[in-house]
Amino acid sequence: MLRIEDLCLHYGNLRALDGIDLSLSQSGRIHGIIGPNGAGKSTLMDVISGRRRATSGRVWFRGVDVGARSPAERRRLGISRSFQRTSIFPTLTVIEQLELVAARVGGDDIEKVISALELNRVRNERAETIAYGDQRRVDVALALLGNPRLLLLDEPAAGLSRAETTALFEHVAALVRERDVTAMIVEHDVEAVFGFCDDITVLDLGRLLMTGEPDEVRRDPKVIAAYLGSGA
Amino acid sequence: MIAVQIANALALASLLTLLASGLALIYGLRDIMNFGHGAFYMIGAYIGHSVAARTNFWLAVIAAPAALALLGVVFEYLVLRPLRHRGAIDVALVTFGLSLIVQQVIVYLYGGASLSVSAPASLSGSASLWGATYPTYRLFLIFVGIGGCLLLTAWLRWTRVGMYVRAASQRPEVARMMGVNTNRLGLLVVCLSTASAGLAGVLAGPYLSVDPSMGGTILISCLIIVVIGGVGSIGGAVAASVLFGFIQVIGAVLLPGIAVLTPYMLLIVVLIWRPGGLGGGRLE
Amino acid sequence: MSAPVDVSAALVAKSMAVSRWSAPAALVILAALGFAVPLWLRSSFYLGLANQGLILGVLALAAGFLMHQCRMVIFGVAAFYGAPAYLFAIASLNWSWSPNAAALFAILGTMLASLAMGFAIVRAKPLAFAMLTLAIGQMLRQLVLITGLRPITGGEDGLNIVFNGAFLGLSQSALATPARFWPVAWTVVCAVVLMVFVATRSRFGRILRATRDNEERMRFSGYDTFAPRLAAFALASFIATLGGLLQVLNSSFASPELLDFSLAGNVLVSALIGGGASVVGPIVGGVAFTLGLDQFAASGHLELFTGVAIVIVIAALPDGVEGIVARLARRRGGGDAQN
Numbered sequence: 001m002l003r004i005e006d007l008c009l010h011y012g013n014l015r016a017l018d019g020i021d022l023s024l025s026q027s028g029r030i031h032g033i034i035g036p037n038g039a040g041k042s043t044l045m046d047v048i049s050g051r052r053r054a055t056s057g058r059v060w061f062r063g064v065d066v067g068a069r070s071p072a073e074r075r076r077l078g079i080s081r082s083f084q085r086t087s088i089f090p091t092l093t094v095i096e097q098l099e100l101v102a103a104r105v106g107g108d109d110i111e112k113v114i115s116a117l118e119l120n121r122v123r124n125e126r127a128e129t130i131a132y133g134d135q136r137r138v139d140v141a142l143a144l145l146g147n148p149r150l151l152l153l154d155e156p157a158a159g160l161s162r163a164e165t166t167a168l169f170e171h172v173a174a175l176v177r178e179r180d181v182t183a184m185i186v187e188h189d190v191e192a193v194f195g196f197c198d199d200i201t202v203l204d205l206g207r208l209l210m211t212g213e214p215d216e217v218r219r220d221p222k223v224i225a226a227y228l229g230s231g232a
Numbered sequence: 233m234i235a236v237q238i239a240n241a242l243a244l245a246s247l248l249t250l251l252a253s254g255l256a257l258i259y260g261l262r263d264i265m266n267f268g269h270g271a272f273y274m275i276g277a278y279i280g281h282s283v284a285a286r287t288n289f290w291l292a293v294i295a296a297p298a299a300l301a302l303l304g305v306v307f308e309y310l311v312l313r314p315l316r317h318r319g320a321i322d323v324a325l326v327t328f329g330l331s332l333i334v335q336q337v338i339v340y341l342y343g344g345a346s347l348s349v350s351a352p353a354s355l356s357g358s359a360s361l362w363g364a365t366y367p368t369y370r371l372f373l374i375f376v377g378i379g380g381c382l383l384l385t386a387w388l389r390w391t392r393v394g395m396y397v398r399a400a401s402q403r404p405e406v407a408r409m410m411g412v413n414t415n416r417l418g419l420l421v422v423c424l425s426t427a428s429a430g431l432a433g434v435l436a437g438p439y440l441s442v443d444p445s446m447g448g449t450i451l452i453s454c455l456i457i458v459v460i461g462g463v464g465s466i467g468g469a470v471a472a473s474v475l476f477g478f479i480q481v482i483g484a485v486l487l488p489g490i491a492v493l494t495p496y497m498l499l500i501v502v503l504i505w506r507p508g509g510l511g512g513g514r515l516e
Numbered sequence: 517m518s519a520p521v522d523v524s525a526a527l528v529a530k531s532m533a534v535s536r537w538s539a540p541a542a543l544v545i546l547a548a549l550g551f552a553v554p555l556w557l558r559s560s561f562y563l564g565l566a567n568q569g570l571i572l573g574v575l576a577l578a579a580g581f582l583m584h585q586c587r588m589v590i591f592g593v594a595a596f597y598g599a600p601a602y603l604f605a606i607a608s609l610n611w612s613w614s615p616n617a618a619a620l621f622a623i624l625g626t627m628l629a630s631l632a633m634g635f636a637i638v639r640a641k642p643l644a645f646a647m648l649t650l651a652i653g654q655m656l657r658q659l660v661l662i663t664g665l666r667p668i669t670g671g672e673d674g675l676n677i678v679f680n681g682a683f684l685g686l687s688q689s690a691l692a693t694p695a696r697f698w699p700v701a702w703t704v705v706c707a708v709v710l711m712v713f714v715a716t717r718s719r720f721g722r723i724l725r726a727t728r729d730n731e732e733r734m735r736f737s738g739y740d741t742f743a744p745r746l747a748a749f750a751l752a753s754f755i756a757t758l759g760g761l762l763q764v765l766n767s768s769f770a771s772p773e774l775l776d777f778s779l780a781g782n783v784l785v786s787a788l789i790g791g792g793a794s795v796v797g798p799i800v801g802g803v804a805f806t807l808g809l810d811q812f813a814a815s816g817h818l819e820l821f822t823g824v825a826i827v828i829v830i831a832a833l834p835d836g837v838e839g840i841v842a843r844l845a846r847r848r849g850g851g852d853a854q855n
Contacts, residue, residue, distance in 0.1 A: 070735070072735050081736060320642070326827050326831060330827055335819065336820040448777075500636070504637070
C-alpha cells in the first residue's frame with residue numbers, strides 16, 4: 001500500500017527527515033505517528049501528500065512512485081489528507097463544500113460521510129459560522145470523500161476536548177474498518193493514539209525510532225528516553 | 233570609456249538604492265507597496281529646489297529629508313494606520329491615488345514645466361577618472377550611495393533597533409510576541425523611508441530633471457527593483473538597484489532602442505523564475 | 517448633469533438582484549431599453565460621453581470579474597486598451613486590411629500575447645501578479661516609443677487611422693458619430709455582461725471562488741487550480757480587449773497615452789463604485805466615473821479627480837477590495853456569490 005524508502009528532507013543544516021523507512025501493507029488499519037515536537041511528523045505527512053518535496057528517498061503508493069506527482073494527482077490516485085490548521089471553505093455551507101469536492105473525487109457517499117461524522121445538524125450552515133469542533137470534522141470529511149485508499153490525518157484532534165477527540169477517533173476508526181482504508185494519523189494526544197491505533201511509529205529528530213504495536217511502543221526504552229529527554 | 237559607463241551606472245544605482253531601500257524597508261516590515269513613494273521623492277526634489285534657490289544646496293540636503301520625515305509621520309497616522317487591516321492591493325491603490333493628488337498640488341504650486349537645480353559650487357566640476365573627465369557631482373552621488381548602503385547595513389546589523397527591524401520583517405508574529413513594539417518600529421521605518429526618498433529627491437535635482445512626472449517615472453523602476461530584490465530583503469534591493477543601474481546604462485550604450493525594456497523584462501524573468509524575488513526575503 | 521437612465525438602471529439592478537430569475541429578466545429588459553437611448557438622449561456630447569463610459573465599463577467589468585472571482589488585480593489593464601488600438605492601426609495602415617480583418621487581427625493578436633503572458637503569471641501571488649501586469653503594461657508603453665519602431669508605431673504622436681472600408685457595415689465616420697456608435701458599444705456591453713453572468717453562475721464560477729478562498733484545499737481535493745484561473749484570465753482579457761477595440765473603432769486613433777498606467781485607477785474605481793451588486797455594476801460605474809471625469813476635465817484637474825476618487829472609494833469600503841467578496845457571499849447566504 002504505502003512504502004517509504006530512505007526519505008530525507010533537509011534544508012541547510014536542519015534534517016527534518018533523516019532516512020525514514022516505513023511500510024504499510026495492510027488496509028483497514030490505523031497507523032499512528034507520534035514523537036516529540038520537531039520530530040518530523042507533519043513533515044512526513046507533507047511529503048507523502050505532496051505538500052513538500054523530499055530531498056531524497058522515495059514514496060511508493062500501491063506500487064507507484066508518487067514523488068513527482070502533484071497533490072491533486074495524488075488525491076486522484078487515492079491519497080487524501082486533512083490539515084492541522086483547519087483548511088476548509090469558510091463561505092460555503094458544509095453541504096456545498098462536500099458537493100464541491102465530491103464532484104471531483106467521486107460523489108456517491110456524501111450522505112454517509114455526513115452521518116458518519118455527525119455533520120447533519122450543520123449541513124446548511126456556512127462553515128465559518130459553525131463551532132470549531134464541527135469545522136475540524138468538516139476538514140476530515142473533505143478528506144474522506146471519494147473513497148481514498150490512504151487517509152492522512154494531521155493532528156485531527158487539535159484543539160478538541162477529550163470527549164470530542166474520542167468521538168472523532170471513534171468515527172474514523174469505524175469508517176476505516178468499514179471501508180478497508182489505510183489511515184495514518186499524526187497526533188500529539190497520546191491517549192487517543194494508544195487507544196485507537198493498530199500500529200504506532202515513533203519519530204524523533206527526523207529519525208524513525210521504532211514501529212510496533214501500542215504495547216511494544218509503550219514499553220520501549222528508546223521511546224521513553226526520547227519523550228522524557230526532550231521533555232515533551 | 234568603460235570606466236565612465238561604470239561610473240554612470242553606479243551613479244544611477246546610487247540614487248535608486250536610496251529610494252529602493254526605503255521602499256524595501258516598508259515592504260519588508262509592513263507588507264505594503266507604497267505607490268506614493270515616487271511622490272515623496274518628488275516632494276523632496278521640489279523642497280530641495282526651493283530651499284537651494286533661497287539658501288544653498290547643503291541646507292536643502294538637510295531640510296528636505298527632515299521635512300519628509302515629518303511628512304512620514306503624517307503619512308503613517310493618516311494613511312497607513314487606518315488601512316492597516318486592508319490588503320496590500322488596497323494600500324497600493326490608495327497611495328497611488330494620493331500620489332496623483334500630490335502631483336496636482338505640485339503642478340498648482342510650481343507649474344508643470346521642469347525646473348533646474350544646480351549643483352553646489354564645490355561639486356560642479358569634473359574630476360579625472362582614469363584618464364577621462366567625469367562630473368564631480370556624479371562621483372558625489374556614488375559616494376553618497378555607497379555611504380548610505382553601508383550606513384543602512386551597519387544600522388540593520390549592529391544596532392538593536394536594526395535587529396528588531398530585521399526580525400520583524402522576517403517573522404512579524406514572533407517579533408511581536410517577543411515584545412518588539414511593532415507600532416513604533418513601523419513609524420520609524422516609514423519616516424526613514426520617506427526621509428531617504430526626500431534625500432534622493434534633493435540629490436536628484438542636479439542630476440536629473442525636476443518636473444511633476446519625475447515621481448511616476450522613478451516609481452516604476454523602484455517597484456521593479458524592490459520586487460526583484462525580494463520581500464523584506466534590503467540586501468536584495470541594493471543588489472537589484474546596482475543591477476538595474478548597470479542594465480539601464482550599459483543597455484543604453486549597447487542596445488539603445490531596446491534598453492528601455494530591459495528592466496521590465498528583468499522583472500518578468502525574475503518573478504517567473506523565482507516568485508519570491510532574488511533576495512533572501514521573508515521566511516513565510 | 518448625469519443621464520437619469522443610468523441612475524435608474526442601477527436602482528433597478530440593485531433591487532432586482534434579490535430574486536433568482538428576476539435578475540435575468542431585468543437584464544433582458546435593460547438590454548432592450550438600452551438600444552433606445554439615442555432616441556431619448558439627444559445631446560451628441562453626452563451620448564459621446566456615455567459611449568466613453570460604456571467602454572470604461574467594459575474594461576471595469578473585465579477587471580471586476582477577475583478581482584471578485586479570483587482575487588487577481590490587473591494593474592496593467594491599459595495594455596488591453598492600447599494593444600488592440602495599435603494592432604488595428606498597423607493592420608489598417610501598413611497592410612491595408614479592411615476594418616473587419618484588422619479588428620480580428622487586433623483581437624487575436626492581443627489575446628495571443630495575453631495568453632502567453634497569462635501562462636507565466638497566473639500562478640503568482642496577488643501582489644506579484646498585479647506588479648507583473650503593471651510591468652508588462654509599462655513595457656508596452658515603452659515599446660511603442662522606441663525610436664526604431666517609429667515608422668510602425670508613430671512614436672510619441674501615435675497613429676491616425678484611416679479605415680479601408682466599413683466595419684460591419686458602418687463607415688469610419690459613422691463609428692465616430694456618437695448616436696451611430698452607441699448600438700455597437702451597447703451590443704458589446706450586452707454580450708460581455710451575458711458572458712460574465714453565465715461564467716459567474718456556472719460551475720466554473722463556483723470553482724473559481726472556491727479556489728480563491730482556499731487554493732490549497734482545492735489542490736488537495738484533486739482540482740487543478742491553474743487551468744480554471746488561466747481560463748478566467750483569458751475571459752477577462754477577451755472582454756478587456758473588446759473594450760480596447762471599441763475605443764479604436766470610435767476614435768480612429770492609437771497613441772502611447774492609451775497605455776498609461778493611470779487607466780488602471782479609473783478602471784478599478786469604476787469596478788468598485790458600481791459595486792458588486794450585479795454584473796451591471798461595473799458598467800454603471802464606468803459611465804458614472806466618466807461623467808464625473810468630464811465635470812473635472814472642464815476645470816482642468818482630471819488627475820486630481822481620479823486621485824481623489826480612488827482614495828475615497830477604497831477608503832470608504834469597509835473591508836477593502838477583498839472585503840466586497842466576503843460581504844457579498846454573506847449577503848447571499850453562502851450560496852452562489854454574485855459577480
